[in-house]
Amino acid sequence: MTEPLVAEDLRKSYGDTTALDGVSLSVGEGEVFGLIGPNGAGKTTLVRSLTGTTEPDSGTVSVFGTDPQSADRQRLGLLPQAFDPPERLTARELVAYYAGLYDEARDPDTVLAEVGLDAADDTWYENLSGGQQRRTCVGTALVNDPDLLFLDEPTTGIDPAGRRALWTLVEDLADRGTTVFLTTHSMEEAERLADRVGLLADGELAAVGPPSDLVAEYGGRTRIVVELDADAESPADSADGRPPSARAADALAAADFEVEAAEGRLVVTGVLPEDIGAVVAALNDGGVAYDSLTWTEPDLEDAFLQLTGESVAAGEGVALGRPADAVRGEDTGDDGETALAGGDR
Template sequence: METNGHEHVIEVTGLRRVYGGGFEAVRGIDFSVRRGEIFALLGTNGAGKTSTVELLEGLAAPAAGRIRVLGHDPYTERSAVRPRTGVMLQEGGFPSELTVAETARMWAGCVSGARPPAEVLALVGLDRRSDVRVKQLSGGERRRLDLALALLGRPEVLFLDEPTTGLDAEGRRDTWDLVRALRDAGTTVLLTTHYLEEAETLADRLAILHEGRIAVTGTPAEVTASQPSRISFELPRDHHLGDLPPLAELGVCAHEVTGRTVRLRTRELQRTATGLLTWAERAGVELRRLDVRSASLEEAFLSIAQKAGAETAPASQDLKEYAA
């Protein structure tokens, strides 16, 4: 299947997963991922992220629905899919007494057409730690090793489960650069992460899961645009909220006042900011502690989770329908 010339290498339709006792962890979801795209799957704890990814990796059969990875069912046609995918789990569980180099060589022996182990260790910045035993690695270094082993087979599709947990800021950004380079070379990446900044920075598109359903999908910009921007400032002591132009004329959709601090919410940030600053200049007013910013993915995530939890959402929902 192709859309706008981009092949969908992951296709999910009506996917359901039910555990013993009848608990439905995934409740009929639909999404697709194009070749050479980074797609982030986000959600609150228990939203169904891990259950979904395990089905995509072919570790279990769905209760209902259809999955295609590289054109194949990852469970019934695992032999056709597994050599072309790489998986980075939250915890690799490698033998602690082996060195980094020994671990990479052992794993390379299980992979068809593996890269040279030294090459992948250099990619993730572990080349100088190759003689160190796994048990002596820091948590961040173990995550780098997990990533290196996922890359050994030159995967066409790469599953990354919390890839930067335990990494410092520099290590996290190095990993982001590597993931982008893989994407630019044609690798399709499906990412799960609790770091919303990571999803906002890396993902071409994302989906937010809540209680086994997809609440919203879109680009990070589309998802954040579904939430109002905010402006906050302090009014001088001789001015009051009523001295401002009518808030509706400024495009303000909500506001609150705490002491001298005014917080405005708007879906027309440029219009509101321009009107406010024009008024302040004409009135000779200094707006102290002025802060103007668009909504963040974190705000959108929290709002969507709260709304999805308060309503019975449909199985999947287009962003524009959700935002409306």
């Protein structure tokens, strides 16, 4: 069976800027494919290439087995990132206008209700809030009940409740067999909606897979971040001239935990839920005073940051200034002491 959407080796440059650098992908029937990537990664250029609104320099696109220009428009829905409809139409008129472009279309009022706009449907588009305008645009993309739906940043500007309502709508569409190609900057959105996520970086797909696979492969490990109480960290107050966190780090390392010290923090990685108690006990035994202690599991954002070359730690505000070895196992000592007592304080 032909996949609804297949792209092979798409390349597109604008002058010296390479927007797409050999992108190949295929999306199966009823699948939600989420495309994520930093600003300027090429997401919109890819959507435009897949929908035939821009011509790639090379490579091929197949939509329902044919090129995008020849594909049956009745079966396609597109929400572009920038949408500039005639403003002196009400939301209902706008959706009805789009309905009129198709041989068969859904009832505009039903579509407006689905996107949560029934209360504002007689308001001119120009007077709708940004989020309501975006919902109206989503409605225009749904009005022909497409088999393949492209959504380029559908929830940008929509409030949290509206976003969740839209997610439910997309899930329902996918359950009914609609294939969805979605771009987003929201990792939560990608993680929740996408069966597979593609990470585009510098015009290339750096990784593709189910969100859980990407998190497992690139997200790093579980960790506990301990924000130390700076006032209680004075080495001068302790018997051995070392701050409490240095001794606790030694104890944790001796118990085979991986500990990193940074400015005002200890980060203990690879901590399973059942190990949390042991870590807390080691901190308490060492007399460590802390402002907060947070256990985190890696998520898609961690994988994204890792794959785009940014440090996971930096992304979360855990700016680790020293290599882990400085306070680990047999390497503790002067180095560890410096890392905790002198180097970062």
